[in-house]
Amino acid sequence: MSATEIDFYQLLEVERTADDKTLKSAYRKLAMKYHPDKNPGCKDSEARFKAISVAYDCLKDPQKRAAYDRYGHAAFQNGGPGGGPGGDFGDIGDIFESIFGQAFGGGARQQARRGADLRYDMEITLEDAFHGKKTEITIEVSQGCEPCHGSGAEPGTGARRCAMCGGHGKVRAQQGFFMVERTCPTCHGRGEVIEKPCRACGGEGRVDKPQQLEIDIPPGVDSGTRIRLSGKGEAGPFGAPPGDLYIFLHVKRHDVFEREGTTVLTRVPITFTTAALGGSIEIPGVDGERLSLDIPAGIQSGKQLRKRGAGMPVLQGRGRGDLVIEISVETPTRLTARQKEILRELQETETGDECPGSKGFFERIKDAWTGITD
Structure with a gap:
C-alpha cells in the first residue's frame, strides 16, 4: 500500500x-x-x-x-x-x-541491505582484564568480492535496468481506490538485473574467507563487556556497506581472586598464633605486586580487611577499586610434642575471659539448662 x-x-x-x-x-x-x-x-x-x-x-x-x-x-x-x-x-x-x-511506497529503488552484524566470544584471564591486552583473532567472514568489486557482475560486464519495474525496484497494481505496491519479483528490489553473474562469487558480490583482526582490550573490562569493530562484520550484498563485529568478553575464573565490579576479593588463611598476637603478612595483589597486610591482635575468622585502591581499574576512567581480604584462622593439625606441651600450659592458665564469645555462649547454655531443670 x-x-x-x-x-x-x-x-x-x-x-x-x-x-x-x-x-x-x-x-x-x-x-x-x-x-x-x-x-x-x-x-x-x-x-x-x-x-x-x-x-x-x-x-x-x-x-x-x-x-x-x-x-x-x-x-x-x-x-x-x-x-x-x-x-x-x-x-x-x-x-x-x-x-x-x-x-x-516512495518510487526510489530499494537500497541494498547492509551486511549482518557478527558476534565473537573471547575468553581472557583476570590479569588480561587488569592490564589490558592487544591480541589478534582470525574469523571466517563474507567479504567483498575482489574480481567484481562487490557488484556481482562478471568483470567487464554490468547490470541493466530491470524491464519488469523500469528500474524502480517495485511494481504497482490498482485495487479499487488503493494502489498496492510490492517488491519487484524479477530484480528483488534492486532495480537492476545482472546478465552475467561473477563466477568468483556467483553474483552475490561477496565471498567467505578468513579475516585477521587486531583486538585492543582496554584495562578494567569485565565479563559481558562488548567491543564493537565498525565495518568488520559481514559484507553487504552487491557492494552494500558491511555490518559490525561485536567482541563479547568472558573473564576466566581465577584461582585466588573473585571479582565484583572493580572490587577484588580473596580469602587468606593465617595461623592461630598470628590471629591471637597480631602481625604482618604479605599477600599477592591482582596486579602481581606483593602487598603488606597488618593483622590486628585477636582477629576472628570471617573478618574482612580492605586495601584501598588495590582492586581493578575503572574501565575508561581513573583510579582503581579495593581489594577485600577475608581472614580465615587455621587450626593447626600437626603439632610436635613440645608445641602440645606449650598449648596445655596455656590451657591451664585460661580463665575464659580470653575468648568472650565462647564464655558468653556457654553461659547462655547454662541458663537454658537451669530453666529446663527448674
Missing part, C-alpha cells in the same frame, strides 16, 4: 467506531509522545507528529470523517469522490513517506 493510503484510524491507534472524546484523547497522547520539543533533532518524531495532526484534523470534522469513512484517501484527492483540492492533505504522502520510508 502506498504512503498516502495509511489508515487514519490505525495512525491514531483507535477503532473506526471511536467517538470524539476517544479521538481527542488518543491524539493528545500521541502528540505529547512525538512532539518535536520532546524529541529534539529527531526527524522521524517530527514527521509522525505532523502525520497524526493531519489524521486528527480530518477525523474531528464530521463532514471530512464521513467522506473519509466512505471513500478513504480518495475523498481528498483532486477529482476524487469528495471533490475539490486536497487542501491540508496535499502533502500527506510526503509526511508518511518520511515516517515509513520505502515500506509504504
Whole structure:
C-alpha cells in the first residue's frame, strides 16, 4: 500500500467506531509522545507528529470523517469522490513517506541491505582484564568480492535496468481506490538485473574467507563487556556497506581472586598464633605486586580487611577499586610434642575471659539448662 493510503484510524491507534472524546484523547497522547520539543533533532518524531495532526484534523470534522469513512484517501484527492483540492492533505504522502520510508511506497529503488552484524566470544584471564591486552583473532567472514568489486557482475560486464519495474525496484497494481505496491519479483528490489553473474562469487558480490583482526582490550573490562569493530562484520550484498563485529568478553575464573565490579576479593588463611598476637603478612595483589597486610591482635575468622585502591581499574576512567581480604584462622593439625606441651600450659592458665564469645555462649547454655531443670 502506498504512503498516502495509511489508515487514519490505525495512525491514531483507535477503532473506526471511536467517538470524539476517544479521538481527542488518543491524539493528545500521541502528540505529547512525538512532539518535536520532546524529541529534539529527531526527524522521524517530527514527521509522525505532523502525520497524526493531519489524521486528527480530518477525523474531528464530521463532514471530512464521513467522506473519509466512505471513500478513504480518495475523498481528498483532486477529482476524487469528495471533490475539490486536497487542501491540508496535499502533502500527506510526503509526511508518511518520511515516517515509513520505502515500506509504504516512495518510487526510489530499494537500497541494498547492509551486511549482518557478527558476534565473537573471547575468553581472557583476570590479569588480561587488569592490564589490558592487544591480541589478534582470525574469523571466517563474507567479504567483498575482489574480481567484481562487490557488484556481482562478471568483470567487464554490468547490470541493466530491470524491464519488469523500469528500474524502480517495485511494481504497482490498482485495487479499487488503493494502489498496492510490492517488491519487484524479477530484480528483488534492486532495480537492476545482472546478465552475467561473477563466477568468483556467483553474483552475490561477496565471498567467505578468513579475516585477521587486531583486538585492543582496554584495562578494567569485565565479563559481558562488548567491543564493537565498525565495518568488520559481514559484507553487504552487491557492494552494500558491511555490518559490525561485536567482541563479547568472558573473564576466566581465577584461582585466588573473585571479582565484583572493580572490587577484588580473596580469602587468606593465617595461623592461630598470628590471629591471637597480631602481625604482618604479605599477600599477592591482582596486579602481581606483593602487598603488606597488618593483622590486628585477636582477629576472628570471617573478618574482612580492605586495601584501598588495590582492586581493578575503572574501565575508561581513573583510579582503581579495593581489594577485600577475608581472614580465615587455621587450626593447626600437626603439632610436635613440645608445641602440645606449650598449648596445655596455656590451657591451664585460661580463665575464659580470653575468648568472650565462647564464655558468653556457654553461659547462655547454662541458663537454658537451669530453666529446663527448674
